[in-house]
Amino acid sequence: MxxxxxxxxxxxxxxxxxxxxxxxxxxxxxxxxxxxxxxxxxxxxxxxxxxxxxxxxxxxxxxxxxxxxxxxxxxxxxxxxxxxSSEESVYSDRIAGLVFSLSLGPTEASTLIRRAIDGMELALDGVRQEQVKQAGNPMASIILDFYTAVYEAERKAMRAVLQANPEA
CATH class of the missing domain: 1.10.10.10 (Winged helix-like DNA-binding domain superfamily/Winged helix DNA-binding domain)
Known part of the structure; x- marks a missing residue:
């Protein structure tokens, strides 16, 4: 396509x-x-x-x-x-990893989750910079806004796992 x-x-x-x-x-x-x-x-x-x-x-x-x-x-x-008309779900390796991260033990899970959050912060910075460059391009803005929301939702889920598991 x-x-x-x-x-x-x-x-x-x-x-x-x-x-x-x-x-x-x-x-x-x-x-x-x-x-x-x-x-x-x-x-x-x-x-x-x-x-x-x-x-x-x-x-x-x-x-x-x-x-x-x-x-x-x-x-x-x-x-x-x-x-x-696709019924496919949005798939995320990060969320799949998050679901099973605690099986590694709290210390290792915490380290990996925090590293993932840091990586997502960098990705969000990149997307935000691209939003400035693409100002005036409505389709680019729509896609970049979507990915900003996805990254922010994944980051929120990771922080929630860290909070819910104090040993992590």
């Missing part, structure tokens, strides 16, 4: 997609790697969802520019509909 949507939004070659993913900090909320982008482009073209043509460059090798086909637009609509 992501690669189809990026092409639909005018990011029509791999490097443009990668640069956008970095700028928008999409890896905060989507599992997408550089090789994922190029593999998806190749697979989507093979499936008839994208067409491509080689564009000459003033220097260096040309770039392969992609466009959605009618099938690609249908596929994008279908994938967006599936994503929006």
């Amino acid at each position: 992501i690669v189809l949507a990026l092409v639909a939004q005018g990011r029509d070659y791999g490097l443009a997609m990668e640069e956008f993913v970095e700028r928008a900090r999409m890896r905060l909320w989507a599992k997408i790697g550089t090789s994922t982008i190029y593999k998806a482009l190749k697979d989507l073209e093979a499936d008839g969802c994208l067409t491509s043509q080689r564009e000459d460059a003033k220097r260096g090798p040309g770039k392969k520019v992609f466009a959605l086909t009618a099938k690609g637009r249908e596929e994008l609509a279908s994938r967006i509909a599936d994503a929006l």
Whole structure:
């Protein structure tokens, strides 16, 4: 879905997609790697969802520019509909670790939980800095606000575990 949507939004070659993913900090909320982008482009073209043509460059090798086909637009609509109707829960390795942390003993659990809280403080600082950079980009603000709320909720849960278990 992501690669189809990026092409639909005018990011029509791999490097443009990668640069956008970095700028928008999409890896905060989507599992997408550089090789994922190029593999998806190749697979989507093979499936008839994208067409491509080689564009000459003033220097260096040309770039392969992609466009959605009618099938690609249908596929994008279908994938967006599936994503929006997903019943999948938000999964967090941190919360799973928190649930079982006390099985390590109070001292080790406390150390690990406090370290996780410190890491989340850094992550929150990064998200807040990105919010300033992305001011004026409504979609980025929505996603970054969501992750701020998630990090704050996880941090609150971790502090509650520390408080509820004085030995921790």
